[in-house]
Amino acid sequence: xxxxxxRPAVTVDVVALALADRQLHVLLVQRRYEPFAGSWALPGGFxxxxxxxxxxxxxxxxxxxxxxxxALEQLAAYGDPGRDPRRSTVTIAHLATLPELAGPAAADDxxxxxxxxxxxxxxxxxxxxGLAFDHARIVGDAVARVAAGLEDGRYAFGLLxxxxxxxxxxxxxxxVWQVPLDPANFRRKVLGSRGFVVATADVASSGPDGxxxxxxxxxxxxxxxxxPMRRPG
Amino acid sequence: xxxxxxRPAVTVDVVALALADRQLHVLLVQRRYEPFAGSWALPGGFxxxxxxxxxxxxxxxxxxxxxxxxALEQLAAYGDPGRDPRRSTVTIAHLATLPELAGPAAADDxxxxxxxxxxxxxxxxxxxxGLAFDHARIVGDAVARVAAGLEDGRYAFGLLxxxxxxxxxxxxxxxVWQVPLDPANFRRKVLGSRGFVVATADVASSGPDGxxxxxxxxxxxxxxxxxPMRRPG
DNA sequence: CCAAAAGTGTTCGCAATACACCCATGT
DNA sequence: ACATGGGTGTATTGCGAACACTTTTGG
Numbered sequence: 001x002x003x004x005x006x007r008p009a010v011t012v013d014v015v016a017l018a019l020a021d022r023q024l025h026v027l028l029v030q031r032r033y034e035p036f037a038g039s040w041a042l043p044g045g046f047x048x049x050x051x052x053x054x055x056x057x058x059x060x061x062x063x064x065x066x067x068x069x070x071a072l073e074q075l076a077a078y079g080d081p082g083r084d085p086r087r088s089t090v091t092i093a094h095l096a097t098l099p100e101l102a103g104p105a106a107a108d109d110x111x112x113x114x115x116x117x118x119x120x121x122x123x124x125x126x127x128x129x130g131l132a133f134d135h136a137r138i139v140g141d142a143v144a145r146v147a148a149g150l151e152d153g154r155y156a157f158g159l160l161x162x163x164x165x166x167x168x169x170x171x172x173x174x175x176v177w178q179v180p181l182d183p184a185n186f187r188r189k190v191l192g193s194r195g196f197v198v199a200t201a202d203v204a205s206s207g208p209d210g211x212x213x214x215x216x217x218x219x220x221x222x223x224x225x226x227x228p229m230r231r232p233g
Numbered sequence: 234x235x236x237x238x239x240r241p242a243v244t245v246d247v248v249a250l251a252l253a254d255r256q257l258h259v260l261l262v263q264r265r266y267e268p269f270a271g272s273w274a275l276p277g278g279f280x281x282x283x284x285x286x287x288x289x290x291x292x293x294x295x296x297x298x299x300x301x302x303x304a305l306e307q308l309a310a311y312g313d314p315g316r317d318p319r320r321s322t323v324t325i326a327h328l329a330t331l332p333e334l335a336g337p338a339a340a341d342d343x344x345x346x347x348x349x350x351x352x353x354x355x356x357x358x359x360x361x362x363g364l365a366f367d368h369a370r371i372v373g374d375a376v377a378r379v380a381a382g383l384e385d386g387r388y389a390f391g392l393l394x395x396x397x398x399x400x401x402x403x404x405x406x407x408x409v410w411q412v413p414l415d416p417a418n419f420r421r422k423v424l425g426s427r428g429f430v431v432a433t434a435d436v437a438s439s440g441p442d443g444x445x446x447x448x449x450x451x452x453x454x455x456x457x458x459x460x461p462m463r464r465p466g
Numbered sequence: 467c468c469a470a471a472a473g474t475g476t477t478c479g480c481a482a483t484a485c486a487c488c489c490a491t492g493t
Numbered sequence: 494a495c496a497t498g499g500g501t502g503t504a505t506t507g508c509g510a511a512c513a514c515t516t517t518t519g520g
Binding site for chain 3: 165166167183184187188206207209210211212213214215
């Protein structure tokens, strides 16, 4: 609407998600410059000509937070007029899933980088952060995509280390879906889908309250649940 | 790689799908100008600043083919370098589903507009058309999206007129999934998902070979199959 | 011994499948 | 009459929900 000549610009943004403390967290940066200087936002930035979109997203993520990811999945494009107050901008949102809250380090045009519980980022209830641009909507769409994708097992292993117990895998579902699942039936469901997970030799040590040590598993060659697991409710 | 300074341009493309003769068809235009002049391609074009992406897609569709649609769904963004030989371009692909082969009329920078069976557009077998840009990939992704979405009933009604018989609805599934479905079980499945379809008063007339006239239905208030229908195979 | 978590067994009910059968219409 | 497609009935089967029960650890 101002300062813009002709065509929209192209940016990429990254919704990096990870689990901690039984809660989904999203990686945010505090903006150093206008617009929305001081506000929290998704890491992202302009795409260079000749650059693949997912490469641009990975580059921006690394530049602004120091976090490196092996792969990014495209989520959607957001291009509503007015989403950027300065010029017409289309952003291609990407999704990254990490097994832990990989140490963020602010750099580039970000004043800070931090993992934030998605409930807080989206301001359910009182403490709303008021993310820059339409980033709250993008984060919401990303979480919805992960929740839906878990039905056939997608994203589950991205949120876990290479080997994990079935309790940890179940914890992913319970954290994202916000429902408790029956451990016995979950176990049968997961093990019944051949090629989804395979047992490893070693077992995890018991927790502080005891309990039988659990076997460790890793993702199988066909990391999809078939038939899918339906979300209760 | 030539003529481009700095940032990629933004375009929209439309995959318009409709059923005819028990086959999915896609609406293509023959390009009048370079690049790919003379080749068949998806309708689409540049996005103006201040324009919503879906609006731009609807505008380009109407300008190039004369076809108007009530709504477009975003599919994905395609931005690989080299997908446009002249300059770096990111396109946001959109999906439209129509109840019939709405009369196409070439205009604007399209030399012709035509509905083409997707099997032909994608060149399975011999007669490959060689769509411009990466449009073959985009069409393939769109068809895959529709096939997957049918599991919970999405897209089914977009490919049908406001009222339809259950045989017509089943025909949508059989055409897209390329499998025969048991009419009896299909009927029970569809009617058992409350709010998916509702019966109307009138019945269709029998076909040329006779048969009991079928009741007409329309989409219900909750046009989703729950639980979803699984694709055989 | 007790609590807690892993892992197994069992029952019940629903939903998908396969297929037989009846109904209404055109030729 | 017969072919054709709409529509109903029914036996079987597999899976998911619920929950009791056993096993193995820490305190």
